[in-house]
Amino acid sequence: MKSTLENLRVVLVATRNPLNIGAAARAASNFGITHMRVVNPYEPAFREARSAVGAADLLSRADQFDDVGSAVADCKLVIGTTVAKRRDLQHHIYSLDVKGRTIKQQLQDGPVALLFGSERYGLSNDEMSHCHWLMRIPTREAHGSMNLGQAVAVCLYELVRGAKVKPESIVLPKKESVRKKDKIADSAEVERLTQILLQVLRDSEYIKPRAVASEEKLRRLLRRMKLIANDADVLVGMMRQVAWKLHENEKPKSEKAPKPE
Amino acid sequence: MKSTLENLRVVLVATRNPLNIGAAARAASNFGITHMRVVNPYEPAFREARSAVGAADLLSRADQFDDVGSAVADCKLVIGTTVAKRRDLQHHIYSLDVKGRTIKQQLQDGPVALLFGSERYGLSNDEMSHCHWLMRIPTREAHGSMNLGQAVAVCLYELVRGAKVKPESIVLPKKESVRKKDKIADSAEVERLTQILLQVLRDSEYIKPRAVASEEKLRRLLRRMKLIANDADVLVGMMRQVAWKLHENEKPKSEKAPKPE
Numbered sequence: 001m002k003s004t005l006e007n008l009r010v011v012l013v014a015t016r017n018p019l020n021i022g023a024a025a026r027a028a029s030n031f032g033i034t035h036m037r038v039v040n041p042y043e044p045a046f047r048e049a050r051s052a053v054g055a056a057d058l059l060s061r062a063d064q065f066d067d068v069g070s071a072v073a074d075c076k077l078v079i080g081t082t083v084a085k086r087r088d089l090q091h092h093i094y095s096l097d098v099k100g101r102t103i104k105q106q107l108q109d110g111p112v113a114l115l116f117g118s119e120r121y122g123l124s125n126d127e128m129s130h131c132h133w134l135m136r137i138p139t140r141e142a143h144g145s146m147n148l149g150q151a152v153a154v155c156l157y158e159l160v161r162g163a164k165v166k167p168e169s170i171v172l173p174k175k176e177s178v179r180k181k182d183k184i185a186d187s188a189e190v191e192r193l194t195q196i197l198l199q200v201l202r203d204s205e206y207i208k209p210r211a212v213a214s215e216e217k218l219r220r221l222l223r224r225m226k227l228i229a230n231d232a233d234v235l236v237g238m239m240r241q242v243a244w245k246l247h248e249n250e251k252p253k254s255e256k257a258p259k260p261e
Numbered sequence: 262m263k264s265t266l267e268n269l270r271v272v273l274v275a276t277r278n279p280l281n282i283g284a285a286a287r288a289a290s291n292f293g294i295t296h297m298r299v300v301n302p303y304e305p306a307f308r309e310a311r312s313a314v315g316a317a318d319l320l321s322r323a324d325q326f327d328d329v330g331s332a333v334a335d336c337k338l339v340i341g342t343t344v345a346k347r348r349d350l351q352h353h354i355y356s357l358d359v360k361g362r363t364i365k366q367q368l369q370d371g372p373v374a375l376l377f378g379s380e381r382y383g384l385s386n387d388e389m390s391h392c393h394w395l396m397r398i399p400t401r402e403a404h405g406s407m408n409l410g411q412a413v414a415v416c417l418y419e420l421v422r423g424a425k426v427k428p429e430s431i432v433l434p435k436k437e438s439v440r441k442k443d444k445i446a447d448s449a450e451v452e453r454l455t456q457i458l459l460q461v462l463r464d465s466e467y468i469k470p471r472a473v474a475s476e477e478k479l480r481r482l483l484r485r486m487k488l489i490a491n492d493a494d495v496l497v498g499m500m501r502q503v504a505w506k507l508h509e510n511e512k513p514k515s516e517k518a519p520k521p522e
Contacts (some may be wrong), residue, residue, distance in 0.1 A: 023408060026407075026408055027408070029404045030398075030400040030406075030411075031400060031401065032401040096422070137291075137418065138418075139292060140291065140292065143290045146287075146414070149411055150284070150287075150291075150411050150414035153407070153412075153414055154418045157398065157418065158418070161357070161399065201503070203506070204499075204502050204505070205506065206502040206503065221492050221496075224489060224492060226486070226487065227486065237467075238458075238462055238465075238467050241466070241467040242462070242465040242467065242503060245465035245466060245507060246465075246503075246506060246507065
């Protein structure tokens with residue numbers, strides 16, 4: 001029987017402690033999660049967690065990725081978890097308890113990624129830039145940072161709570177797939193747009209060649225738009241043409257350079 | 262501000278693993294619990310947990326009891342947690358998510374105890390007999406048993422969630438800036454973006470000079486985005502720069518044009 005939780009991707013980013021990986025997997029299994037992803041884990045920890053007695057079946061099937069971008073490529077909504085006190089964050093931050101319903105709705109439409117950062121540093125700015133928004137568990141400020149496994153458990157509980165039918169027996173009518181036109185762009189599509197626009201802006205000297213902050217800013221800006229898949233495609237096509245034109249225009253200049261002699 | 266959570270007594274019964282005692286204390290501290298009680302713990306485990314680096318202040322102040330009866334003596338409501346599959350239970354069992362409100366109401370009236378049994382056996386029949394009713398976390402049946410620290414975290418989260426005043430007022434990004442950031446771009450702003458993008462696309466030969474249909478398409482596309490005012494501004498700036506660059510690149514060409522004569 002299918003639950004909408006099948007669309008949830010629990011993504012552990014740069015986790016270092018095998019006990020935490022195991023604990024997160026156990027919580028995920030408790031709540032009926034079927035997809036777990038691991039980004040750039042500390043290798044020995046991941047191996048150890050996988051081979052631990054009682055490691056959830058889930059963990060053995062977990063997919064491993066090199067970076068957040070590829071781990072969330074198929075997701076339409078990417079949410080980062082944070083304790084939100086480290087720095088000025090550029091994203092909107094919502095409390096878990098006010099966003100549960102929104103996430104549940106999105107889960108009916110397609111894959112949603114829920115990111116958990118490293119035990120020590122949480123998610124980096126670059127990792128966060130792949131997120132549509134951030135979420136925090138309503139812990140007290142003086143002691144906000146939760147144990148990873150507990151944080152995973154609490155977030156998943158919020159997604160399960162209130163369901164009339166509890167995990168295992170949840171069956172939701174399969175939604176007639178939304179018109180293709182209205183389909184929200186997934187992360188890979190938005191990332192394609194990000195990259196081509198980035199190139200155009202560099203070629204136009206709007207941003208410097210290796211300005212990481214600008215890239216992150218742009219990534220966040222484009223994710224705020226909630227682009228429709230079709231529109232994202234069209235915009236990519238537009239920017240490709242602009243990029244081509246910028247290069248084509250430049251050619252005469254460089255061809256001209258040798259001419260003067 | 263006083264939270265009604267001051268009336269909650271988190272009671273660990275016959276816990277054996279020091280890591281679990283520590284994890285439960287950490288979760289309790291995260292959610293602003295002020296009273297923790299320990300019944301008949303495995304002594305060395307309790308000592309170890311108490312002396313662990315980073316053990317919550319809460320744990321050092323935890324009261325120790327010999328039996329459940331004395332641990333809950335001052336409580337008006339005693340709730341046992343269970344995975345509820347071991348045997349014929351005599352109590353009513355409710356799912357955590359349907360009982361959160363009831364517990365919160367009771368917390369306004371006086372002390373409420375929340376009991377967590379041993380890792381291996383849960384609460385014994387005798388221990389349960391002190392409870393008014395039992396509660397279970399809505400985990401899936403095939404893998405219902407949660408890690409102790411995670412179970413504590415989830416239960417406490419349920420009691421905190423939805424509170425208008427979060428534990429120790431959570432700091433969210435300044436309202437002022439959120440409001441400004443949040444403002445949806447008005448039509449004039451989106452039209453400015455439409456016009457500059459239109460110019461860029463014409464200069465790049467993506468659309469023909471007077472293609473009205475394309476202009477309308479573009480206008481609709483940009484309006485589907487529900488742009489935030491700030492983002493619209495940024496995009497206009499980007500496209501202005503691109504437009505400038507397209508012209509700058511072109512100059513040599515047009516300067517070249519008259520030369521042939």
